[in-house]
Amino acid sequence: MTRGSKFEFAKHYVEMVLVMFAGMLVLGGALLLIVAALGTSPDELQEDAPALFLLGMGFSMTAPMVWWMERRGHSWAATLTMALAMILPTIATIVFLAIGAIEDLDTLLMIEHVAMFPAMFVAMLPFRSEYTHAQATA
Secondary structure, three states: OOHHHHHHHHHHHHHHHHHHHHHHHHHHHHHHHHHHHOOOOHHHHHHHOHHHHHHHHHHHHHHHHHHHHHHOOOOHHHHHHHHHHHHHHHHHHHHHHHOOOOOOHHHHHHHHHHHHHHHHHHHHHHHHHHHOOOOOOO
């Protein structure tokens, strides 16, 4: 990879991280407002349905990334691979919870989030050529 292509690759990675955080704040916040409108507090949701909370967190980060990649003109293969990089850590934490391996929600959330960073990087590797040139602007 040339210096310019390395920059484009890194730029896309950073862009995905920023979209992930924005989704967590905006879409995640909207989901919590819906939960509150249904008469449940975020604390109650975390206590009574931690798997649903983890799933909501994963969705709130994945959906905006899929939307953004579509908007930027990325292939569906690259987009779905990136979505899978977000969904697999979410599923893994739900499995940990279901089998009783880890029951602390804060620990599960940390694992979910931390695992997404290398998973996103690995998901980008098969599509290096797609990520090493400038994409369409939004």
